[in-house]
Structures are given as structure tokens and as C-alpha cells.
Amino acid sequence: MSSKISIYTVLYILLISCNGVKEKPNLVLSNYASSEHLIEAKELVRIFKDENIKIVDFRNPKNYKNGHIYGSLNIWRTDVSDSSYPYEGMRSDKENIELFFGKIGISNDDLIVVYDDKGSSDAARLWCLLTYYDFKSVKILNGGLKSWESIGGKLSTKPISYPPTQFYLPEKRSEKLWIDKDELIGLITNESKNIILIDTRSSEEYSGSLIKKGASKAGRIATSIHTDWAEAVDLEGNKKFKSIEELQKVYKGVEMSAKDTVVVYCHTGYRSSLTTFVLTELMGFENVRNYDGSWVEWSYFDELPYEKDSIIL
CATH class of the missing domain: 3.40.250.10 (Rhodanese-like domain)
Known part of the structure; x- marks a missing residue:
């Protein structure tokens, strides 16, 4: 042995x-x-x-x-x-x-x-x-x-270590869960593409009343809908994912079907990763994309459309 x-x-x-x-x-x-x-x-x-x-x-x-x-x-x-x-x-x-x-x-x-x-x-x-x-x-x-x-x-409290290995990711990747800035701009500006854009941050970040470290300005990506990532988790209790019935209630206000193109974002793509997991794995949505750069990247470019306090700037 x-x-x-x-x-x-x-x-x-x-x-x-x-x-x-x-x-x-x-x-x-x-x-x-x-x-x-x-x-x-x-x-x-x-x-x-x-x-x-x-x-x-x-x-x-x-x-x-x-x-x-x-x-x-x-x-x-x-x-x-x-x-x-x-x-x-x-x-x-x-x-x-x-x-x-x-x-x-x-x-x-x-x-x-x-x-x-x-x-x-x-x-x-x-x-x-x-x-x-x-x-x-x-x-x-x-x-x-x-x-x-x-x-x-x-x-x-003791760290663990393993002998080094040769680790390889698959040569080809589907890239289906991710979207970058340029592709998102293309979807937003293409009127023939119907996308649902979800901001998964806190309501204060979404409204622009709070700006977190790393962002260049306060606000949200124009036309985005707010659904806080934390609504999908029993955050104050056992920290587990909510039941499918509870999740359906959380996203009931977002009019989307399983086949719609849904793009989610947060501050740096972490909280929106959880929403991506919830929508794809737990709820069965087929075309969900996590915007990697999220608000930190989007806010860096002054020419990109954003909203703050319901006013398009």
C-alpha cells in the first residue's frame, strides 16, 4: 500500500x-x-x-x-x-x-x-x-x-503540499460560459440580438450609491436588470443553495426562458460566477455567459454606456 x-x-x-x-x-x-x-x-x-x-x-x-x-x-x-x-x-x-x-x-x-x-x-x-x-x-x-x-x-491550521505534476487543460475549449467586453458590446449594439443583462451586485452598487475599490466610477451597464447573487443562497443560515422552488421565485421577475441569451456580471466576475452556476447547473438555462471583466473593466472605459440613479449618462 x-x-x-x-x-x-x-x-x-x-x-x-x-x-x-x-x-x-x-x-x-x-x-x-x-x-x-x-x-x-x-x-x-x-x-x-x-x-x-x-x-x-x-x-x-x-x-x-x-x-x-x-x-x-x-x-x-x-x-x-x-x-x-x-x-x-x-x-x-x-x-x-x-x-x-x-x-x-x-x-x-x-x-x-x-x-x-x-x-x-x-x-x-x-x-x-x-x-x-x-x-x-x-x-x-x-x-x-x-x-x-x-x-x-x-x-x-497546517498547510498541505503535494508533489508537482504535469497538468494539462483540454486543447480545445467551448468558451460557452464566458464573454469578453468586445463580444458584449457587439450583442448590446446588435438590435437583432435579444439579450438579458443581469447585474448580480448589491442594490447599492447597482444604483450607483456605492463604488467598490477597483471601479473607475459608480453605476451599472446600461439596460441591465438587478438580481443580487446572494438571493440564491441561504447566506444568513447554512450558506447552501436555495431549493429550486425558491430559485424560481428569485428569478421570477426576470422575464427569460431557458433558451434566452443571458449575460451576468458583478464587480470582478466572482459573484456573477455563482449566478452562472445557479442558472446553468441548478436551473437548466442553456445560454448563460459570465462577463469576466464585469464592472471594474466596463467602468474603466468612458465611452461605454452606463447608467446611474436611473439616468443614462
Whole structure:
């Protein structure tokens, strides 16, 4: 038996004995359109001993050091961002992601389970990024760190490391979940294209009464509709995704069908990644695009149309 398998077996036994999980836990049971990329804490306990599981704590390094799921790697926003732009938050390119994932020991045959402590908005960004590059073996831990703690899951303050690997993303990518500034401008200015543009930020950001760090001005992209990302999550409770019935109520006011072209954005593409996950995975919308640059990029260019306090500027 390899040392790695031995370690995982010990970890599994520790988790079971500490948590009191004696029966085989249920998978995600729901009437979501799909729960393929969603995993519950009890199911994570069951598969924890699998040699090809990599758990990713997608929080800033300080929070990671204060306590994380035992055995989890730490990845933060700056690790998967391109810093060459004059504004922050843009996704890293394929080659740099491959180099970084290989450096921290993630393999192509690994299942990545990602979590955060914010209601999965950061975790969804990593899911969205990897899905864009057609790497699909990734799941979001429903409820994040809170759900793990709620079942008595073991935490650690010690970082973990794995031997470096050769990690490769698929040669071809569908790019179906992402949209850049120029393509969005083309959709907005093309009268024959009927798109629904959703601003997933807070109501204060949407109205222009609040400007977050990194934005060049306050406001929103012209013609966008507001639906706060947090409405899809029990943010004040268990931090899990709401039921399909509750989600349908959240988006009831947005007149869109499953086949409509829907573009979502936020400040830097993180909160809108969660909305992308909700609409595509949980609700079954077929053509949802996450605007990577979001408001930070759009606000940088003075010539682009925006609104503030219901006045077109």
C-alpha cells in the first residue's frame, strides 16, 4: 500500500470516528436541473479516502491558515488572475493555469472539490474558470466550510503540499460560459440580438450609491436588470443553495426562458460566477455567459454606456 493511500485511509477513519457518520450518506437529492457539480459534506466524508480527490480552499491565505478542511490546498484569487491588465480580476490564461495547478500537485485525473466561506461565490469562480477551459471534474461543496463544520468535519491550521505534476487543460475549449467586453458590446449594439443583462451586485452598487475599490466610477451597464447573487443562497443560515422552488421565485421577475441569451456580471466576475452556476447547473438555462471583466473593466472605459440613479449618462 502506498504511503499516500495510507494517509488517506487514516484521515478517513479519523473523520468517521470524530464525526459520528456511521451510515452511507446520501448524495445531493434535489429537483435541480443538475447536481453533477455539487457535493454535500457527508458525501465528501464518504469519498475523502479516494486517492484522486483534491480539496481546494478558495479563500485568502490568512483565513486558510486560521483553519481549513483537513488536507485541503489553498488557492486564492491572485493565483488564477492575469495581473497585466490596468484593472483587477481578469482570468488567467490556459498556460498559466496549467503551470500553477501542476506546481501545487493537481493532476488531470483528480476530482477537485472547492469551497469557501462566503456562500460559494468564490468557489463558483473556480468552477466557472475550469469549465470555461473544459475541465469538468470539479464540484462545489454545498454550504462550504460551514457545512463541513456542521457535521463535525476535521479542521487543520497546517498547510498541505503535494508533489508537482504535469497538468494539462483540454486543447480545445467551448468558451460557452464566458464573454469578453468586445463580444458584449457587439450583442448590446446588435438590435437583432435579444439579450438579458443581469447585474448580480448589491442594490447599492447597482444604483450607483456605492463604488467598490477597483471601479473607475459608480453605476451599472446600461439596460441591465438587478438580481443580487446572494438571493440564491441561504447566506444568513447554512450558506447552501436555495431549493429550486425558491430559485424560481428569485428569478421570477426576470422575464427569460431557458433558451434566452443571458449575460451576468458583478464587480470582478466572482459573484456573477455563482449566478452562472445557479442558472446553468441548478436551473437548466442553456445560454448563460459570465462577463469576466464585469464592472471594474466596463467602468474603466468612458465611452461605454452606463447608467446611474436611473439616468443614462
